[in-house]
Amino acid sequence: MCGICGCNQTLIAGHAARPSGKAVRFRLHKQAPETADAVRLVRIERDILALNNDHAAANRRALAERGIFALNLVSSPGSGKTTLLVKTITALNGALPLAVIEGDQQTENDAVRIRAAGAPALQINTGRGCHLDAKMVGQALEQMKLQDDSLLLIENVGNLVCPASFDLGEAHKVVILSVTEGEDKPLKYPDMFRAASLMLLNKCDLLPYVEFDADLAISYARRINPALQVMRISATSGAGMQAWLDWIKEGSSQAASA
Amino acid sequence: MHEMSLAEGVLKIMEESASAERFRRVRRVVLEIGKLSAVEPEAMRFCFEAVMQGSIAEGAALDIVETEGQGWCAQCACHVPLAALYDACPHCGNFPLGVTAGDAMRVIELEVE
Ligand SMILES: Nc1nc2c(ncn2[C@@H]2O[C@H](COP(=O)(O)OP(=O)(O)OP(=O)(O)O)[C@@H](O)[C@H]2O)c(=O)[nH]1
Ligand SMILES: [Mg+2]
Ligand SMILES: [Zn+2]
Ligand SMILES: [Zn+2]
Ligand SMILES: [Zn+2]
Numbered sequence: 001m002c003g004i005c006g007c008n009q010t011l012i013a014g015h016a017a018r019p020s021g022k023a024v025r026f027r028l029h030k031q032a033p034e035t036a037d038a039v040r041l042v043r044i045e046r047d048i049l050a051l052n053n054d055h056a057a058a059n060r061r062a063l064a065e066r067g068i069f070a071l072n073l074v075s076s077p078g079s080g081k082t083t084l085l086v087k088t089i090t091a092l093n094g095a096l097p098l099a100v101i102e103g104d105q106q107t108e109n110d111a112v113r114i115r116a117a118g119a120p121a122l123q124i125n126t127g128r129g130c131h132l133d134a135k136m137v138g139q140a141l142e143q144m145k146l147q148d149d150s151l152l153l154i155e156n157v158g159n160l161v162c163p164a165s166f167d168l169g170e171a172h173k174v175v176i177l178s179v180t181e182g183e184d185k186p187l188k189y190p191d192m193f194r195a196a197s198l199m200l201l202n203k204c205d206l207l208p209y210v211e212f213d214a215d216l217a218i219s220y221a222r223r224i225n226p227a228l229q230v231m232r233i234s235a236t237s238g239a240g241m242q243a244w245l246d247w248i249k250e251g252s253s254q255a256a257s258a
Numbered sequence: 259m260h261e262m263s264l265a266e267g268v269l270k271i272m273e274e275s276a277s278a279e280r281f282r283r284v285r286r287v288v289l290e291i292g293k294l295s296a297v298e299p300e301a302m303r304f305c306f307e308a309v310m311q312g313s314i315a316e317g318a319a320l321d322i323v324e325t326e327g328q329g330w331c332a333q334c335a336c337h338v339p340l341a342a343l344y345d346a347c348p349h350c351g352n353f354p355l356g357v358t359a360g361d362a363m364r365v366i367e368l369e370v371e
Contacts, residue, residue: 042279044365048267048289048297051274130260162260165296190343191296223344223353 052166055134059169062141067149069248069255072132072168074192075176076185077158080202082110084176084235085153089117091238091245096252098151101140103132105157120144131163132156138169149256151248164191171251172197179203179210183217190224198229200244205234261301264363265309271365276314279370284315286369292360294327294343325362329355 047053063070073081085100092098100121102110111123122140124132137154146152154170156163164173175196177185180203186193193199199221201214218230231247233240272284287306291297299322306320327340331347337358338347346353 039285039369039371040281042275042281042368042370044271044275044368046271046365048264048271048363048365051267051270129263131263133263161296162263165260165264187344194343220344226354 049165049167052134055138056167056169059134059138059141062138063152063169063171064255064258066146067256067258068146068152069150069252070152070154070168070170071248071251072154072156072163072170072173073176074156074160074163074173074196075158075178076160076181079158079176079178079181080235081155081158081176082113084200084202084233085155086113086117087235087238087241088153088245088248089114089119091241092151092248094118096151096249097147097149098153099144099146101132101137101144101152101154103136103155103157105130110155126157130157130159130161131166132168133166134168149252151252160185160189160192164189164195171255174198174200176200176202177217177221179206179212179214183213184220186217186221186224193221193224193228196225196228198231198247201230201232202235204232204239205237261297261305262309264297265302265305268306268365269309269313269315272315272368273313275368276370281368281370282314283371284318284368285371286319286321287315287365288321288323288367290323290325290362290364290366292325292327292362294340294357294360295363297363299324323366325360327360328358330358331355 075081089098098119100114100119102114102121102123103126104110104123105126108123111121114121122144124136124140126132132154154168173196175192177199179201201217207214214232221228221230231240231243233244268287268289291299291302302322303320310316310318329338329340331338331350331352333352334347334349338349338355340355340357340360343357344353345355347355
């Protein structure tokens with residue numbers, strides 16, 4: 001029986017070599033009935049994210065050529081990404097040239113906060129999209145006139161799910177988890193904690209007031225990603241920020257000298 | 259829902275293939291979705307239908323082949339089944355386990371005309 005439409009005609013099955021070199025399997029009805037078009041199978045075997053990954057690779061090459069150290073900041077909504085960026089810009093105080101890409105579904109608010117802190121910021125509104133993708137970032141890079149050997153901070157849309165899958169071409173993903181979320185977040189959203197190089201445990205100033213077992217949260221995250229670096233910080237009080245600033249400076253000077 | 263943009267990724271791959279392989283319509287799409295990947299098959303079905311409207315794959319059938327998760331336990335030096343990224347080795351209780359299979363999301367094959 002024909003495997004395509006279930007009719008009783010015998011099939012001619014075979015392999016044809018295409019000019020591309022890719023083998024294409026095809027199957028035809030022996031006496032093609034009413035349809036004139038041949039039905040055939042085309043082998044694809046490509047990652048669903050292949051096109052995003054191509055754009056990300058192009059971004060990564062462009063950034064590397066210019067010694068730019070790019071970080072992709074990811075978290076649930078409200079864990080403190082913009083507050084952290086503002087504090088980081090203030091603390092670096094011009095020691096490192098930097099620029100920010102802000103991703104939100106709507107509004108220019110976060111870019112306005114960054115500009116008020118003294119850094120150039122480009123806002124990308126994703127509309128119904130729930131994450132930044134590599135093509136959006138590639139277009140932003142063309143508009144932004146970044147300095148060589150500078151720092152590029154990308155604040156992704158607040159969402160712990162799909163930003164994990166969409167590579168932007170960054171050097172590292174930095175995941176921010178705040179102590180007002182549950183300590184089992186790393187288990188509930190494992191992809192993000194697996195994709196990140198560094199976890200910032202933020203809002204640690206609130207630890208005395210909330211039930212949050214920081215050691216447990218960290219052990220959950222390392223269960224998924226044993227190489228994950230962790231820093232405990234408070235973006236509002238500034239506690240623990242020095243380790244984060246040192247980490248940025250170290251990565252940035254490596255990117256610049258590579 | 260990120261399955262929406264993943265379905266858009268599937269469409270772009272098919273459109274690229276349509277010009278390379280010279281076909282006009284896609285009648286069936288076979289996707290491999292690993293059980294450890296970030297894709298929910300039911301959500302993908304829903305988004306697939308919506309995204310394919312008006313495209314070369316409007317009305318195309320969607321076959322999803324789900325692959326089982328597998329990890330590597332360095333302590334036992336063996337492959338073990340993995341239902342979630344945070345699971346421990348069923349033999350020795352060790353984690354983390356390196357994922358060796360079941361995290362892919364791929365377009366495998368198209369039936370075209
Ligand atoms: N107590 C305390 N509050 C903080 C800290 N960091 C941020 N916040 C507060 O958390 C709220 C959200 O902070 P944002 O910086 O806007 O968070 P975000 O991650 O950028 O949010 P989205 O862009 O909407 O995803 C604000 O009210 C901040 O003042 C912190 O370290 N401690
Ligand atoms: Mg923000
Ligand atoms: Zn038939
Ligand atoms: Zn998304
Ligand atoms: Zn084991």
